[in-house]
Amino acid sequence: xxxxxxxxxxxxxxxxxxxxxxxxxxxxxxxxxxxxxxxxxxxxxxxxxxxxxxxxxxxxxxxxxxxxxxxxxxxxxxxxxxxxxxxxxxxxxxxxxxxxxxxxxxxxxxxxxxxxxxxxxxxxxxxxxxxxxxxxxxxxxxxxxxxxxxxxxxxxxxxxxxxxxxxxxxxxxxxxxxxxxxxxxxxxxxxxxxxxxxxxxxxxxxxxxxxxxxxxxxxxxxxxxxxxxxxxxxxxxxxxxxxxxxxxxxxxxxxxxxxxxxxxxxxxxxxxxxxxxxxxxxxxxxxxxxxxxxxxxxx
Amino acid sequence: xxxxxxxxxxxxxxxxxxxxxxxxxxxxxxxxxxxxxxxxxxxxxxxxxxxxxxxxxxxxxxxxxxxxxxxxxxxxxxxxxxxxxxxxxxxxxxxxxxxxxxxxxxxxxxxxxxxxxxxxxxxxxxxxxx
Numbered sequence: 001x002x003x004x005x006x007x008x009x010x011x012x013x014x015x016x017x018x019x020x021x022x023x024x025x026x027x028x029x030x031x032x033x034x035x036x037x038x039x040x041x042x043x044x045x046x047x048x049x050x051x052x053x054x055x056x057x058x059x060x061x062x063x064x065x066x067x068x069x070x071x072x073x074x075x076x077x078x079x080x081x082x083x084x085x086x087x088x089x090x091x092x093x094x095x096x097x098x099x100x101x102x103x104x105x106x107x108x109x110x111x112x113x114x115x116x117x118x119x120x121x122x123x124x125x126x127x128x129x130x131x132x133x134x135x136x137x138x139x140x141x142x143x144x145x146x147x148x149x150x151x152x153x154x155x156x157x158x159x160x161x162x163x164x165x166x167x168x169x170x171x172x173x174x175x176x177x178x179x180x181x182x183x184x185x186x187x188x189x190x191x192x193x194x195x196x197x198x199x200x201x202x203x204x205x206x207x208x209x210x211x212x213x214x215x216x217x218x219x220x221x222x223x224x225x226x227x228x229x230x231x232x233x234x235x236x237x238x239x240x241x242x243x244x245x246x247x248x249x250x251x252x253x254x255x256x257x258x259x260x261x262x263x264x265x266x267x268x269x270x271x272x273x274x275x276x277x278x279x280x281x282x283x284x285x286x287x288x289x290x291x292x293x294x295x296x297x298x299x
Numbered sequence: 300x301x302x303x304x305x306x307x308x309x310x311x312x313x314x315x316x317x318x319x320x321x322x323x324x325x326x327x328x329x330x331x332x333x334x335x336x337x338x339x340x341x342x343x344x345x346x347x348x349x350x351x352x353x354x355x356x357x358x359x360x361x362x363x364x365x366x367x368x369x370x371x372x373x374x375x376x377x378x379x380x381x382x383x384x385x386x387x388x389x390x391x392x393x394x395x396x397x398x399x400x401x402x403x404x405x406x407x408x409x410x411x412x413x414x415x416x417x418x419x420x421x422x423x424x425x426x427x428x429x
Contacts, residue, residue: 032349166347167347169347170343170344170345170346170347171344172347173343173344173347173348173349173350174340174343174344176343176349176350177339177340177343177350178340195305195313195346195347195348195349195352196347196348196349197349198349198351198352218312269310271310
């Protein structure tokens, strides 16, 4: 299995609004995928389609090689942790593990118990009385102990404080290192997932803006700064993502597979946050032009 | 055993930071032949980074012949970078400290000292490679 998730023309419509449209993706196995975009961009919709809790209005999706909402869906091989890491408030930690064992054919009880002990969760404590971080760890434990091939995590760290966030992601990365599981996790903050992920999907206004290996994406995008210059004069291999101009200076973010050799540009490297922001601002053309008025116009 | 840390503002990619920290530890004698590097699992758990980042760093160190992976055991240092220069570190550091004191007496603040050192270091490098 080299691809964990594949979609073509995938769309989901609620009443008259498309929550996700024309989504074509191919996510290789063995990666930690960051699904990033503002709130309401369609991240949860895409993840719910991936775990078969929603069915597409258009196009198709395959997860682990099959339709996730169909009769052959490989639910036992997909671990899912929904938004706000849901647990049963009235059940104890030990109850959750028993439930997990009963409901999942591939349940690894030793692994679940080890994790609970290592994380310092009291088995007799009710989930409703755990801290946010502990509840997230319990939900992750249930997903991990299934021994899934793919884990789908919807905003797993959004409600956690910075320390709990770091611990949760550190623990998740240990799991990835040990079990070779693929992970898709969403966040509205790039900085949350920056170091944990090696594959990025940027979703804005129900559309995929960018998807690919993070190393490749960072290597092929550049920030060019120099004397003011028209977009039409750039070489054809340079795709302009964003452009902003003052009366004297131009700043472009471009994508190109070739090196930028023009000596009139100062070429800078983008970090992941810059990259995501560039695609987000491109996706919102309704915003005011980034071109600043010239001095004459201000008079 | 050493512990890694990451500087988010440095502009250097995380994997390169790991490589640099091992090289630096080898140069300063903090790591020597036979020492074990932290396991991939330990590093990712501590820093919350992608396992591939650590593997990539260790692979690069392996290609440079500085470390070797023993499957199922871990990654071990096979060569040091200290050579015979370690003995010279003390006197050089003392020289540098004297220079720093002199720069401060001349009225340079920390930023100016750093900028001066940096630009001198860089231009010396350029002359060497030219």
